[in-house]
Amino acid sequence: MSAEMIRKAPLLEVNGLVVTTTGPDGETVRLIDDVSFTVDDGEVVGIVGESGSGKSLTMLAVMGLLPYGLEVAAGSILWRGKDIVGLREQQLREIRGRDIGMIFQDPMTALNPLRRIGSQLAEAIRLHQRVPRRVARARVHDLLDTVGVKDAAKRARAYPHEWSGGMRQRAVIAMAMANDPALLIADEPTTALDVTVQAQVMRTLEKARAELSSALILITHDLGLAAQNASRMLIMYSGRIVESGSTRDIFLSPTHPYTQGLLKSRLAERDERAYAIPGNPPSPRLRPSGCAFAPRCELSRGRSVCVDARPRLELRANGSCSACHFAQELGAPVAPVGSEA
Template sequence: MPAEMITTPPLLEVQGLVVTTTGPDGETVRLIDDVSFTVDDGEVVGIVGESGSGKSLTMLAVMGLLPYGLEVASGSIRWRGKDIVGLREQQLRQIRGRDIGMIFQDPMTALNPLRRIGSQLAEAIRLHQKVSRAEARTRVHGLLARVGVKDAATRARAYPHEWSGGMRQRAVIAMAMANDPALLIADEPTTALDVTVQAQVMMTLEQARAELSSALILITHDLGLAAQNASRMLIMYSGRIVEAGSTRDIFLSPTHPYTQGLLRSQLTARDERAYAIPGNPPSPRSRPSGCAFAPRCELARGRSICVEVRPRLETRPNGSRSACHFADEVRSPLPVAPIGSEG
């Protein structure tokens, strides 16, 4: 008999994730609602959506860092095939910081303002590796040099407030790299940085990822930033994934009105008038029973199915997945040059 084929599980596999909290009236509120996705070794995945769509909260659930009062109510989070939901804190620490490194959105809150930057990076190393203080210090200097910090030995003695925003972000990237993780999670890594520094930080992040051969999850509200760095995208809205597919397919042939709206807002530089999606995302306590985007969607007008029936995330002819009853009617917002083409 032929030997059975051995299949390798994804690096990260999230299935049916539901994160809940308790509302002021004692009701259960779903903040993340049935989210499923995978990330393979070395892959770069972008998670895109407006503020409050659930991007960061999903990753905090993966890291076991949900704020007090929130919990994973159902679903699984598998790291290399092993479900890590419900693991004790000590067990999670063996994965968090060693196998998975997270680059938080605000480096000033990620770094302790009362401790020198080098000391904080050394602690991240010694928590997971049996090395002396001197060895950890040498590694810290090497990490800072790898992310573009000149005169690393001297700069490591500085406090966070003595570094600029872009330099602090480099320090946070170095901390995430400290133990050569298999997965990096970057949560809005360029927020509040000017355009030039944004480009430098993203170049540093990509170099770090390439050196480690790590997978990367890039959380952002900027479709353009995701397109430049990710091969695949997950579009989130109101705690759910509404579209998923390759970056090329999502840019050239979006299959959800929300994705179409995000693209139109990105491409208004070619138009005289700026575009913004009308309305606001619903509160998790007041989501429609059907499609959460229906109150803001032009395709949903006059169609009761959009208000009454929640659409399933289904595979479309182009290979992407979309949670829209009328995905076939969604059109590319503007002619767009193929991703990666010149001119």
């Protein structure tokens, strides 16, 4: 078999992931429902959707950090070809921080307010590397310098509350970089930051990713932010992926009404009224048996197929996928996933 015929395994491969919890009446509630995707070495993937769509929860499942009461009920999470679902905590700790670094949404909760920032970064290094304290300290100063913190040796002695929001986010990025991970997961890294600081943080994140040659998963509700940074996008709604494809295809020819609604919801031109998708996402307990987006979809208009049948994620001729019964009306013809496009 030639080298060209041997497909390199993805860095991360998630197949049929289902995350459940128990409802108040003892029923099983699917929070993440049959999610599948891959991430290759060095790739930047954006995961986009409204709050509550399951973006962060999917990544917490990947990290083995699901909150108490939630569990992976089905599916696999393959890291470099090895299924990490069900690994013992000690085994997961060897992957977290070393192979996968996560940048959490709120740096104030990610950092210990009672410990100096330099001490926390040094601990992240020494957990995975057997190095003397002085070596770890030097590495901390290099990391802070890399993410744009001036006078790193002095600033490392400060506590989190003594840093601004943007600076704390840089510290969290530095912590995620500490052990040269192959994958960085950034969960809403610019939330609650003003526009100028957002741009600075994203430049810092891209510099960190480039320096490590690592892959990046960017979780965001901001399509514009994903467009500027990701080569491929996954659109999530109500715990499921409803559309995926290259960033170019998502923006130029979206074939799911939810994606179209998100695009229309971006800031309108000067003389246009802002658009908002009508209604609200369903509670996981009350998710419709058919298309979860049907109650909010202008294209559905009560069509029985939308109410009765859950649409499958289907492969379009250009390689993107859409989970809409009427994707053909919205764009290129579709074919079932697995068939030839």
